Amino acid sequence: MRATLPVSEQFWRDHWLWLKERGYTLRPRYGPDWVPSWERDKRKRQCNCEDDVVPSSQHILDARNSKGDLVALKRINLATHPSEGVIARYFSSNNRKDNQNNHCVPLLDVLHVPEDDKQDDTPIILVMPFLRSYKDPNFVTVGEAVDFLRQVIQGLHYMHHNRVAHRHVVSKNFMMDPKPLYLDMFHPMDPSKTYDFTHQVKHRSRTAHPTKYYIVDLGDAREYSANSDKLCETALPREKSSAPEHHVPEQTPYDPFATDVYDLGDMFRSDFLDQSSSFEFLRPLISDMTKANASERPVMSEVDRRFEILQRHLSADELRSRVTRRNESIFSSVCRGIRHLYRRMKLAGLQPVPTLPAPSSQIRNGFRPDHSDSLPSSPT
Numbered sequence: 001m002r003a004t005l006p007v008s009e010q011f012w013r014d015h016w017l018w019l020k021e022r023g024y025t026l027r028p029r030y031g032p033d034w035v036p037s038w039e040r041d042k043r044k045r046q047c048n049c050e051d052d053v054v055p056s057s058q059h060i061l062d063a064r065n066s067k068g069d070l071v072a073l074k075r076i077n078l079a080t081h082p083s084e085g086v087i088a089r090y091f092s093s094n095n096r097k098d099n100q101n102n103h104c105v106p107l108l109d110v111l112h113v114p115e116d117d118k119q120d121d122t123p124i125i126l127v128m129p130f131l132r133s134y135k136d137p138n139f140v141t142v143g144e145a146v147d148f149l150r151q152v153i154q155g156l157h158y159m160h161h162n163r164v165a166h167r168h169v170v171s172k173n174f175m176m177d178p179k180p181l182y183l184d185m186f187h188p189m190d191p192s193k194t195y196d197f198t199h200q201v202k203h204r205s206r207t208a209h210p211t212k213y214y215i216v217d218l219g220d221a222r223e224y225s226a227n228s229d230k231l232c233e234t235a236l237p238r239e240k241s242s243a244p245e246h247h248v249p250e251q252t253p254y255d256p257f258a259t260d261v262y263d264l265g266d267m268f269r270s271d272f273l274d275q276s277s278s279f280e281f282l283r284p285l286i287s288d289m290t291k292a293n294a295s296e297r298p299v300m301s302e303v304d305r306r307f308e309i310l311q312r313h314l315s316a317d318e319l320r321s322r323v324t325r326r327n328e329s330i331f332s333s334v335c336r337g338i339r340h341l342y343r344r345m346k347l348a349g350l351q352p353v354p355t356l357p358a359p360s361s362q363i364r365n366g367f368r369p370d371h372s373d374s375l376p377s378s379p380t
Contacts, residue, residue, distance in 0.1 A: 103155025265289025
């Protein structure tokens with residue numbers, strides 16, 4: 001008997017065949033004749049079955065493309081996010097997708113849901129690479145974290161250079177390409193397990209296998225003309241931004257680019273400075289990025305310039321040092337220090353250990369702008 005899925009997943013089940021015809025295969029859970037594996041084999045425990053895992057979002061699901069690569073499918077409701085497909089396509093255009101400063105998640109394909117199949121005003125599905133949270137696994141060295149910070153700063157700088165504000169700069173919207181770190185792909189809904197759910201997933205070192213980081217979720221992003229008034233938006237919902245301008249009772253206009261700067265600085269503070277004393281060198285920059293008065297915050301080009309200076313002043317030993325934790329005990333500190341020394345010696349025996357692990361395509365030679373023009377009018 002065909003199993004019943006929650007309403008939140010039925011869109012994917014109902015479009016399983018349509019997606020397969022377009023080269024995208026969903027997991028067995030969404031197949032038209034799915035019978036739970038724990039019902040077919042009574043020896044299996046339901047909690048240990050791959051097809052028991054429920055997605056955390058009803059709008060995003062994984063699939064395999066015709067080449068067997070794992071991709072992410074994102075349902076877009078144009079009534080609530082009319083610009084997401086447009087902006088994603090803009091940053092994936094031929095003259096931008098290969099720019100070393102561009103860290104917007106690439107758009108691989110756009111699928112148009114048939115008119116008679118539309119549900120919840122969802123006319124398009126965006127196809128993107130399947131990514132992983134930027135902070136899982138943890139950063140081991142300061143250099144690994146500095147590489148992440150460098151990439152996301154240049155990525156947001158690049159968006160602002162193209163007159164696009166992200167408007168939802170939070171930790172979950174920064175992700176990484178997992179392929180360099182994971183020889184065995186993890187399960188999309190349980191990143192701690194392998195894709196087939198048979199064992200715990202193992203990862204490689206970011207230092208030895210550098211990866212690229214991406215800015216995702218362009219649903220709130222917006223383009224502004226070069227001569228428009230910067231104070232042109234009214235406050236977003238509080239969960240979208242921690243900036244002071246979003247916590248006042250009046251709907252006063254604000255500068256979305258200055259808010260992006262604040263939120264990036266606040267994310268650096270909560271995810272790095274508050275967690276580890278290894279990042280004290282960031283404190284002056286973060287302090288300026290999170291000034292209460294938006295007009296006193298540096299613009300992203302200045303943030304980028306100042307971070308490059310900070311990076312250049314870090315010694316090789318500092319970059320190779322381990323990321324300490326503010327709450328670790330003396331015993332933990334000694335044990336982690338010994339493990340870190342062992343890892344360094346092991347890596348050094350295999351190959352020269354870089355101080356700043358960066359993909360070869362991401363070696364920075366200054367900010368390189370490209371030609372900026374208006375965004376296209378439709379995501380087709």
